Amino acid sequence: MNQLNNFTKGIIKENPVLVLVLGTCPTLATSTNVTSALGMGAAATVVLLCSNIVISALRKVIPDKVRIPCYIVLIAGFVTMVQMLVKAFAPALDQSLGIYLPLIVVNCIILGRAEMFANKNKVLDSAVDALGMGAGFTLALGLMATIREVFGSGTFMGIEIPVLVDNHVSILTMAPGGFFVFGLLIAIINKFSSNKPKKTEFGCAGCPSAEICNKRACGEKEEA
Amino acid sequence: MTKLIIILLSAVFINNYVLSRFLGICPFLGVSKKLNSATGMSLAVIFVMMIATAVTWPIQMYLLNPNNLGYLQTIVFILVIAALVQLVEIVLKRYIPSLHKSLGVYLPLITTNCAVLGVTILNIDEGYTFVEAMVNSLGSGLGFFLAMVMFSGVRSKLEGADIPKAFQGLPITLVAASITSLSFMGFGGVIENLFA
Numbered sequence: 001m002n003q004l005n006n007f008t009k010g011i012i013k014e015n016p017v018l019v020l021v022l023g024t025c026p027t028l029a030t031s032t033n034v035t036s037a038l039g040m041g042a043a044a045t046v047v048l049l050c051s052n053i054v055i056s057a058l059r060k061v062i063p064d065k066v067r068i069p070c071y072i073v074l075i076a077g078f079v080t081m082v083q084m085l086v087k088a089f090a091p092a093l094d095q096s097l098g099i100y101l102p103l104i105v106v107n108c109i110i111l112g113r114a115e116m117f118a119n120k121n122k123v124l125d126s127a128v129d130a131l132g133m134g135a136g137f138t139l140a141l142g143l144m145a146t147i148r149e150v151f152g153s154g155t156f157m158g159i160e161i162p163v164l165v166d167n168h169v170s171i172l173t174m175a176p177g178g179f180f181v182f183g184l185l186i187a188i189i190n191k192f193s194s195n196k197p198k199k200t201e202f203g204c205a206g207c208p209s210a211e212i213c214n215k216r217a218c219g220e221k222e223e224a
Numbered sequence: 225m226t227k228l229i230i231i232l233l234s235a236v237f238i239n240n241y242v243l244s245r246f247l248g249i250c251p252f253l254g255v256s257k258k259l260n261s262a263t264g265m266s267l268a269v270i271f272v273m274m275i276a277t278a279v280t281w282p283i284q285m286y287l288l289n290p291n292n293l294g295y296l297q298t299i300v301f302i303l304v305i306a307a308l309v310q311l312v313e314i315v316l317k318r319y320i321p322s323l324h325k326s327l328g329v330y331l332p333l334i335t336t337n338c339a340v341l342g343v344t345i346l347n348i349d350e351g352y353t354f355v356e357a358m359v360n361s362l363g364s365g366l367g368f369f370l371a372m373v374m375f376s377g378v379r380s381k382l383e384g385a386d387i388p389k390a391f392q393g394l395p396i397t398l399v400a401a402s403i404t405s406l407s408f409m410g411f412g413g414v415i416e417n418l419f420a
Contacts, residue, residue: 072306
């Protein structure tokens with residue numbers, strides 16, 4: 001039961017993209033079509049799963065003071081492995097993800113989960129948490145990509161949709177459309193999530209650097 | 225010379241890091257609330273981008289490529305950037321305390337900023353020479369600066385606006401970002417034709 005909770009919270013209650021608002025860069029950049037969005041989601045999930053398991057297993061070994069650099073090295077290692085696998089077995093995906101594949105290293109979701117969950121919990125819990133968060137990330141990306149691809153280019157995973165293909169709104173697949181669809185989705189979730197919509201702000205809560213900057217950079221606290 | 229100008233201008237306006245490449249969205253949305261912090265953050269980003277390129281480009285060309293270690297790019301670059309940011313912070317604190325006071329807060333945030341790692345990797349991918357890579361980093365940094373400052377102006381206008389409840393906070397910020405990015409699309413094709 002507990003494991004099930006761990007898994008589902010990543011998909012709905014603490015969805016990394018739509019509720020915690022982490023990992024916005026790859027979300028906006030790779031959601032122009034469904035295929036690359038799902039590829040991005042899968043790649044990030046694999047990295048997240050590996051890094052969560054290893055960091056959780058090493059949580060008593062890694063000294064607290066140098067934990068962030070250790071996490072970054074581990075994550076970069078797994079990203080390199082995924083990068084090589086994708087290059088070898090799915091070159092088309094490598095082309096469409098381009099620079100965003102190596103940039104999984106600096107995806108806040110992965111460092112954030114390491115910092116908030118994996119270094120405090122057992123290996124199995126961390127693995128389940130990683131799968132849930134990865135599924136949440138992939139679903140959110142897929143949802144956004146579906147909207148952008150179906151209405152923006154009139155196709156779904158490359159298959160043409162009869163009426164929409166002649167009447168597509170191509171701006172949705174470009175940069176402004178990305179911001180707009182993302183804003184709209186968060187607004188819809190705000191509307192239906194609870195009786196009184198809580199004010200979603202781009203929060204320091206989920207930011208892995210929050211501890212270092214003491215929330216000064218975002219203006220939440222006045223500079224001392 | 226013309227090529228350098230084209231690289232600089234297209235990095236600032238056409239391939240703007242934030243508004244068309246979607247790199248560095250976190251600071252763009254998080255730190256743009258006030259003009260002061262937006263300027264501080266972008267100056268720190270320009271600074272770190274230039275230094276990071278100056279260090280990573282020679283590493284890739286003279287250390288990794290001759291030894292067939294190109295696949296280590298991601299690990300090496302992120303480590304170099306992380307170490308560099310720490311070093312810059314220590315040096316600034318010791319020798320230029322006034323600059324450290326205004327930029328210091330933003331430096332640790334930059335380690336995990338995808339724009340900095342992005343610019344160093346893109347410089348290699350595009351096959352730029354050292355000078356071209358430096359110009360590209362400067363342009364990317366300036367583009368980031370321009371987007372941040374413009375957007376903090378847009379956001380200060382949003383403060384007083386009457387916004388539907390569901391759109392308050394992040395959603396309206398994203399819609400505003402969408403319109404700001406629309407204005408940058410107008411630059412497409414202008415720069416190349418200017419020098420054609």
